[in-house]
Every structure is written in structure tokens, then in C-alpha cells.
Amino acid sequence: MRYDLAGLVQRAGRTRRREIVFREVRLPGTLASDLYAAIYAPVLDVWGKAIAPLIDEYQRSLSEITTDAAPELSGVITSTDAATAALLVTLRVRLERWAAMVEAAHRSKWLASINRATGIDAGMMIGPGDMRATLGTVIERNVELVRSVSDQARSRISDAVFRGLTEKRPAREVAAQIREAVAMGRRRALNIASDQLSKAAETLNDQRRAEAGLSTWEWVSSHKAHPRAEHAARDGKRYDDKAKSGPHKPPQDRPGQLIHCGCTSRAVLTLDGEF
Ligand SMILES: [Zn+2]
Numbered sequence: 356m357r358y359d360l361a362g363l364v365q366r367a368g369r370t371r372r373r374e375i376v377f378r379e380v381r382l383p384g385t386l387a388s389d390l391y392a393a394i395y396a397p398v399l400d401v402w403g404k405a406i407a408p409l410i411d412e413y414q415r416s417l418s419e420i421t422t423d424a425a426p427e428l429s430g431v432i433t434s435t436d437a438a439t440a441a442l443l444v445t446l447r448v449r450l451e452r453w454a455a456m457v458e459a460a461h462r463s464k465w466l467a468s469i470n471r472a473t474g475i476d477a478g479m480m481i482g483p484g485d486m487r488a489t490l491g492t493v494i495e496r497n498v499e500l501v502r503s504v505s506d507q508a509r510s511r512i513s514d515a516v517f518r519g520l521t522e523k524r525p526a527r528e529v530a531a532q533i534r535e536a537v538a539m540g541r542r543r544a545l546n547i548a549s550d551q552l553s554k555a556a557e558t559l560n561d562q563r564r565a566e567a568g569l570s571t572w573e574w575v576s577s578h579k580a581h582p583r584a585e586h587a588a589r590d591g592k593r594y595d596d597k598a599k600s601g602p603h604k605p606p607q608d609r610p611g612q613l614i615h616c617g618c619t620s621r622a623v624l625t626l627d628g629e630f
Pocket of ligand 1: 582583586610611
């Protein structure tokens with residue numbers, strides 16, 4: 356605990372309530388689009404730009420009598436891969452910038468939520484530095500993910516061209532397969548970006564709560580069209596991070612952690628230690 360929010364509320368003496376439920380922090384989806392645009396799209400654009408030279412080389416290789424080596428085709432793939440690797444080096448800086456944006460947006464909403472619920476301005480007590488380690492993990496995870504998206508595109512593209520060559524498939528067919536490989540990468544990356552934003556937001560929720568000395572929280576269902584039944588059933592249920600057993604022990608999967616889980620949590624402050 357970095358500061359004792361319950362103690363501050365009690366000393367301020369502005370409430371006679373025994374519990375305060377905070378409004379949940381929701382981050383704008385544009386932050387997911389920003390992540391996609393800054394990190395994932397540039398890598399897939401490099402693969403997208405390789406489609407034309409790949410098909411040129413494919414046509415040339417196809418017209419040759421022996422296709423065993425197809426060194427020029429391998430050359431295009433290798434040099435595109437090298438271009439993505441060079442790009443990946445610069446992506447960490449962009450990721451740090453994105454993570455700082457997410458933290459700032461989250462912190463300002465969390466402070467507003469504290470202020471609205473308690474009248475307390477906690478702005479002097481918390482800052483971006485508290486979340487450095489948490490954001491470091493988010494950044495590393497995204498570095499891995501963008502690498503995996505690029506590797507997957509490379510392996511699908513190289514499968515398509517070399518299988519095409521072996522089977523003597525027409526260039527337009529192989530071109531369609533390569534375009535689809537890049538499109539699949541884009542779809543996967545869009546999902547990853549939105550998922551990474553939910554996970555980052557929920558991790559920040561947990562950390563900011565812990566920092567304020569709050570261990571109780573309420574599950575907030577995504578209220579999406581097709582929620583997980585067990586998540587919908589948890590809507591409004593209270594959990595206590597200190598509970599090791601019993602009905603208030605948090606479930607294994609926390610809000611926002613499973614893929615496409617749009618659930619979140621709201622903090623609860625109990626002034627008499629019970630809820
Ligand atoms: Zn959910």
C-alpha cells in the first residue's frame with residue numbers, strides 16, 4: 356500500500372457511509388487502434404509491400420526449368436524479414452510512448468473516480484513512475500506478439516510461394532494466398548491490440564487499487580451480446596484479493612484477462628472492514 360485511502364476518507368469525515376463503490380475506469384477503444392497503427396500495422400505493411408516483388412520473382416522462377424533453389428525468391432523473403440527485424444528495434448520506443456499514454460489516461464480516470472466517490476484529490480500521491488514495472492511487462496509482451504505476427508506472416512507467405520512453385524500453380528493464385536496471409540496477420544493484430552488494451556487496463560486497475568490499500572472489488576460484466584455465461588453471472592459480485600477461500604475469493608480468470616473478455620472491475624472501499 357502506497358497510501359491509505361480508507362484512512363484519508365475517515366479523517367476527511369465527509370461521509371457516514373460504510374462503503375463506497377467507485378465508478379469503473381473505462382479506456383477509449385482508440386487506444387487499441389493507436390497500438391495497432393503504431394506497432395502492428397507498420398510490420399504488416401512491410402510484408403504487404405513485398406507482395407509485388409515476390410510475385411515477380413515467382414513468375415520468373417516458375418518459367419525456369421529447374422526450381423530447386425529459387426534463390427531470388429528466398430532472397431526477397433529474407434530481405435523482407437530483415438526489414439521487419441530492423442523495424443522491430445524501433446518499435447520498443449513507440450510501445451513505451453503508447454504505454455505512457457495508456458497509463459496517463461487510466462490515472463486521470465482513476466483519480467476522477469476517487470474524487471467523485473470520496474471528494475479526495477489523490478493526484479499528489481500517485482504518478483506514472485509507480486506503474487513502470489507493470490508497463491514494462493506490457494511492453495515486453497507486445498514486442499513478443501508483434502514478432503510472432505511477423506513470423507507467422509513470413510511462414511505463411513513462404514509456404515504459399517514454395518508450395519506454389521512445387522505444384523506449378525499460377526502466379527495469381529499464389530498472389531491471392533500471399534495477400535490473404537497479410538490480411539490474416541492484420542485481423543489477428545487488430546484482435547491482439549484490443550485484447551492488449553483490456554489486459555493493460557485491468558492490470559492497472561489491480562495495481563492502482565492495491566496502491567490505495569483497497570482489496571475489495573466488484574465484477575463488472577462486459578454486457579456484450581455474447582458474454583461468457585460464467586462472467587455474466589459474476590456481474591456485481593464482490594471479491595476480496597485478501598480472501599484465500601470462501602465466496603469472496605477472486606476467480607482464477609480475472610476480468611479482462613481471457614481473450615475477448617470485455618469485463619472489468621470497480622473498486623469498493625469498506626470503512627468497517629466488512630461487506
Ligand atoms: Zn468477461
